[in-house]
Amino acid sequence: MTATVLTGPGRRSTPMPDAGHAEEQSLARLLRPQLAGFAAVVALQVVGAVAGLAPLLAVVELGRALLPPGPVDSGHVRAVVLVGVAGLFVRLLCTAAASGIGHLVDDQVQLSLRRRLAARLARVPIGWFSRRRTGELAKVVGDDVSAVHPLIAHAPSELVAAFVVPAVSLTYLFTIDWRLTVITLVPVVLALSVVPLMMTRTRLREQKELDAAMGRIANSAVEFVQGISVVKAYGGARRAHRTFRTAVDEFADTFLRWVRGMSVLAAGMQLALSPPFVLLVVLVGGAALITSGGLAPPDLLPFLLLGLGLTAPVAALGHGFDDLQAARRAVGRIRDVLDEPSLPEPANPAAPEGHRVELRAVRFGYDPGHEVLRGIDLVLEPGTVTAIVGPSGSGKSTLVQLLPRFFDPTHGSILLGGADLRELGSGQLHRLVSFVFQDVRLLRASVADNIALAVPRAGRDDVVRAARLAHIHDRILELPRGYDTVLGAEAGLSGGEAQRIALARALLADTPVLVLDEATAFADPHTERAVRRTLSTFAGDRTVLVIAHRLETIADADTVVVLENGTIVERGSPARLLARGGRFASLWHAHRSAITDDPSDTDGTDGTDGTGTDRAVPRGGESR
């Protein structure tokens, strides 16, 4: 046997900079398209906040005009009332408009975030998902994006109210009496002095721990629900439940620690901002000034009224503080996902010539330090079927998943028609390579749409032809609405049926390279034989790579590749390999005797086709 290290016209892959990654996904950049809307919200809030002070100031002015003894200037009173009413009206108008625009901007930002997340998730390597937990990802796309809501829709109004209202009020109060103004500020200063204590390293760490504990609850709940059938079948509900209970208990402990740290601070802040405390401070200060003759009694009124107005925005900011902190952390997590490197897309895709596939010194590992494929050199010629065999865990599935580019090799390259896969656009690659793996994923869509996934414009005739070839047409007709039946909603399919839908999808895609993980594993013997016949007819000039579990597939293959521990230990035609008496021969004999020893196996997979002819005898052929 000769090693099939071929040198072809393949070029070195030069991964292009990832366009998606290059665009820095900062929140500012994210908000840039919405800047006009954002500016309008802030402007309306400023006008609204200032106008909102008019009624208060009108009451104060009325008090100062009506309380002192003597004649009343009715013209002045009328003007003050009019200004107060107009201010109220403008405030209502501005607040409503700002709230409306703010929520529209928020909607756009959330939509854009979710679109970006979806686009990024579609481009990250499949391996990234296996390292992520479903709960965490669901939290980012769902909860975390929603947590941005207060940041966009409420923060501007709260910030504006917190700064503009006190600024205007203070200016007015200063014109009346600067000493009482300073006294009126005491509650605000006390409340603000608590804020840094709420943001110490310990408090922020506790917040993070709280978030992580919440994430663990979500994960364990999702995992518990996903695995519920297995757990129940094996009576392990108690054990599985324990993970959830532990997560819940941990959350309760973390929450208690957080509450303990925050409650005194929050209570102190609330006390400082509470109306009774504010009134007490202003009254004590005002009374002292009045008795000393430094302040006219009616001038105490504006301080009592506006003093309460000074603390209200700070209190609102305090209430929104948690939301804002949560939004900040959520944006951080969203940014982490958006910054995740995706499989690089070439700026100028290469044009492959033909569909010869060549793996050159391919190495790959899911985790650093643990290689699953350790230097694979392999050529798959057009018009041939290459079967991969090998013990469980030898890397067969990993190897075939590199062809549709579920992952990129960590070293070496894979060439298709002379072009490195990394130099092909993803659309181009999908037009060249289709696959049917064991773990078939069908979409919650009609049967026809599922089959036509790669060729959305395919006519119904083509879809039916592909379904017939995959021997699933009759079963589809039995479904409630035939080809229009929505899978997962109106009907479900068995594992073998789902595989044949996936096979029909691959047949319709009609790509020159086909990768199969023994696509007929779940079919009954009769269907399995029929599907195999279809595949051998269909193969034609195609380049076919199949993970073979059945002797017939192995016997029919042009080349068999024996994989062990991530390296190719034998390759050649089945007949030659059998004659050599090496690894393949012992695998073959072990496989055969396992089947003949198993009395339950009556499906012909022992190498006979049920007609008495021994078909699973490797046919002759030269090693490539």
Ligand SMILES: Nc1ncnc2c1ncn2[C@@H]1O[C@H](COP(=O)(O)OP(=O)(O)OP(=O)(O)O)[C@@H](O)[C@H]1O
């Ligand atoms: N998503 C993954 N993340 C981390 N390790 C993985 C992942 N998938 C497979 N592995 C590991 O890679 C090695 C090869 O697995 P692979 O599924 O390719 O083998 P296989 O030959 O196809 O096995 P089988 O015949 O049992 O399907 C195994 O050690 C497996 O644990």
